[in-house]
Amino acid sequence: MKNIFYYITIAFGIIALSSCDPSQDSNGDFLNGVDYTNGSSSGGSNNSTVKNIRKVTTVDMDGEKIVATYNYSGTKLTSVTSSDNSFSYNLTYTGDNITKIIYKSVDEMGKEITNTQNLTYTGGKLTKSEGNSISGGAVIYVSSTTYTYNSDKIKSIITKIKDDTNTEDLYNLQTDYTFSGNNVSAYKYTLKTVISGPVTITPVVFDISFSGYDTKKNPLGNLPTAFKLVSSHFDVTNNIVYSFSANNYKTSKITTNVESLTSNMSYVYDADAYPTIGTSAYGTVAFEYVK
Numbered sequence: 267m268k269n270i271f272y273y274i275t276i277a278f279g280i281i282a283l284s285s286c287d288p289s290q291d292s293n294g295d296f297l298n299g300v301d302y303t304n305g306s307s308s309g310g311s312n313n314s315t316v317k318n319i320r321k322v323t324t325v326d327m328d329g330e331k332i333v334a335t336y337n338y339s340g341t342k343l344t345s346v347t348s349s350d351n352s353f354s355y356n357l358t359y360t361g362d363n364i365t366k367i368i369y370k371s372v373d374e375m376g377k378e379i380t381n382t383q384n385l386t387y388t389g390g391k392l393t394k395s396e397g398n399s400i401s402g403g404a405v406i407y408v409s410s411t412t413y414t415y416n417s418d419k420i421k422s423i424i425t426k427i428k429d430d431t432n433t434e435d436l437y438n439l440q441t442d443y444t445f446s447g448n449n450v451s452a453y454k455y456t457l458k459t460v461i462s463g464p465v466t467i468t469p470v471v472f473d474i475s476f477s478g479y480d481t482k483k484n485p486l487g488n489l490p491t492a493f494k495l496v497s498s499h500f501d502v503t504n505n506i507v508y509s510f511s512a513n514n515y516k517t518s519k520i521t522t523n524v525e526s527l528t529s530n531m532s533y534v535y536d537a538d539a540y541p542t543i544g545t546s547a548y549g550t551v552a553f554e555y556v557k
Contacts, residue, residue, distance in 0.1 A: 271422040315538040317555040318488050326549040343490055363387055364492040369500055377401050383496055392492045405430040412496055419445050423499045435460040441499055448512035449479045478516035483551040514541055
């Protein structure tokens with residue numbers, strides 16, 4: 267049972283932080299149709315500049331520091347590594363499409379888990395991914411994920427998780443997105459345990475709202491769409507749900523069946539309207555870009 271915790275600790279990444287689609291905007295941005303408002307803390311900006319993220323450094327309220335480094339071949343994201351080896355990604359491409367993502371993480375017992383996802387596209391959009399999770403050389407879960415959209419925006423992601431023999435349903439994991447304009451306003455995470463018999467287990471549910479968006483550029487906005495979709499659903503410590511937004515939220519609120527937590531973020535921006543650092547009561551997050 268403990269291994270499933272890596273599916274349900276998704277909120278940690280959002281507080282800490284609080285990749286190829288064939289379609290691009292004319293400015294090279296992967297956010298089609300998004301117009302950015304000029305402005306930065308210094309009073310001016312160059313909004314025609316497109317920057318790819320190189321490093322994201324988070325420092326929590328206890329001083330724990332983690333650096334995520336994004337590596338590229340040309341303009342293609344190929345891997346992501348963490349300074350404490352708690353997670354990593356490796357991406358495989360066929361042409362311009364990401365067709366395989368290998369995500370490695372470490373569970374609460376210190377064991378490495380390797381989650382491999384093979385991606386399928388329909389009409390240029392990621393519609394399905396299938397794979398398994400391996401620990402200690404043994405398959406612990408088999409998963410199948412479907413992606414649905416509302417026009418060009420992600421609407422929901424649903425994963426069915428089965429046992430190592432791929433015969434018995436264990437869990438259903440669903441994430442739902444609500445947009446206000448080009449920004450995510452609400453996100454819901456639901457994990458249901460599938461069992462037979464009279465016993466009922468209450469689903470694990472996180473409701474998260476984002477508000478008070480600025481008019482500056484999202485530092486993670488230019489990551490490949492397929493990478494963002496897969497990692498937003500499976501990642502536990504580096505979740506990038508907010509990367510689907512064009513801009514940067516200033517307030518997030520996480521509500522569970524036992525508590526509610528609100529975080530307020532403030533940012534410093536560079537001359538190109540990209541954040542360089544975000545600060546909240548729970549820590550800081552700093553952004554560095556490919557030069």
